Amino acid sequence: MKKAALKLSPVTLSSDYKLEVSYLTGAKYWHQTIFCAYSLARLLKGHVRINVYSDGTLSPELSGFIIKALPNVNIISIKDLSIQIDEVLPEKDFPLLRALREENAFFRKLVDMRINNRYIIQLDSDMLFFNEPKELIDAYRNNENYFMQDTIPASYYVLPEDVISKDLNISMCKKINSGILAYNSSKIDWHFVERTCAYLMKNVQNVHPPMFEQTLNAIIISWLEGKPLNQPYRILYADKNEKTNSSDIVRHYIFKAKLPYFTTEWRQVIR
Known part of the structure; x- marks a missing residue:
């Protein structure tokens, strides 16, 4: 998959875009x-703005690989955000958010990608x-709040959603998956976070970073009354009864589904 990523025919991103998306990535x-960004850009014939945020491990060489596949992609480094983060989230007022961000890159998915104070779709x-x-x-056109939703029986949060709803006095949405989150960052109350x-x-x-970050984002988008995306x-999940369909918009590969993702699924993108 890595070798194939280096040999993709470039899809140049146009300034005339109808969708803007953002990723956090690294080494x-x-x-x-x-592959995710390329599959989207190819479907939209380049009419998409793509922002790629570094988790702190994205070297100039790796950034170059992304730029080669997707000319005009916007790469944002840790240094690019340092002043803005200090201004919006000073350490004296937000010690926990700042500490979590420094300790694990998963929390940069929330902080770094949402510090921009505008509507974004993160993938x-x-x-x-x-x-x-x-x-x-x-x-994107209508500034609407959406999220991807799990189909497993329970929500993948660090606490049950009914407990969170009661303690925080919000109507907590069930089974939010942070694979896709679309909402306006200007609506975030960082003191509440x-x-x-x-x-x-x-x-x-025990803080489990992926679940903790997903729970935080689930609380935010529940407060914003977000809606689940269609099926x-x-x-x-690589369940034995699971079948893909030609009408699938996107496929998010988790748990045992990582195996077909890394072996066969990505190959469909370059056929």
């Missing part, structure tokens, strides 16, 4: 980011697009 995920890298995402394009971090850390014995935005 472990750069090739996955290329995980372990996904592939197979059809034009009209629902996301409409959401800091207090929520304190609440979660007080009530959760063609698929989350695959």
Whole structure:
């Protein structure tokens, strides 16, 4: 997959775009980011603005690989954001958010990608697009709040959603998956997020970064009354009864589905 990512025929991104998306990536995920972004850019014939945020490990060489596959992609480094983060989230007022961000790159998915104070659609890298995402394009055009939703029985949060709803006095959406999150960052109350971090850390014995970050984003988009995307935005778990469909907009590969993702699924993007 890494070798193939270096040999993709470039898709030049146009300034005349109908969708803007953002990724967080680094040394472990750069090739996955290329394939997800490339699959989307090819479907939209380059009419998409793509922002790629470094998790702190994205070297100039790796950035060059992404730029080669997607000319005009926007690469944002840690240094590019340092002044803005200090201004919006001074350490004296947001010690927990700042500490979490420094300790684990998963929290940069929230802080770095949402410090921009505007509407963005953030995407995980372990996904592939197979059809034009009209629902996301409409959401982008209309500034609407959407999220990807799991189909497993329970929510993948650090605390049960009914407990969070009661303690924080919000109507918590069930089974939010942060693979796709579309909302306006200007609506974030960062002081509320800091207090929520304190609440979660007080009530959760061990911080599991992916679940913790997903829970934080789920709380935010629930407060913003976000809606789930339609079923063609698929989350695959490699369940024995699971089948892909030609109408799938996107496939998000988690758990055992990582195996077909890394061996066969990505190959469909370059056929």
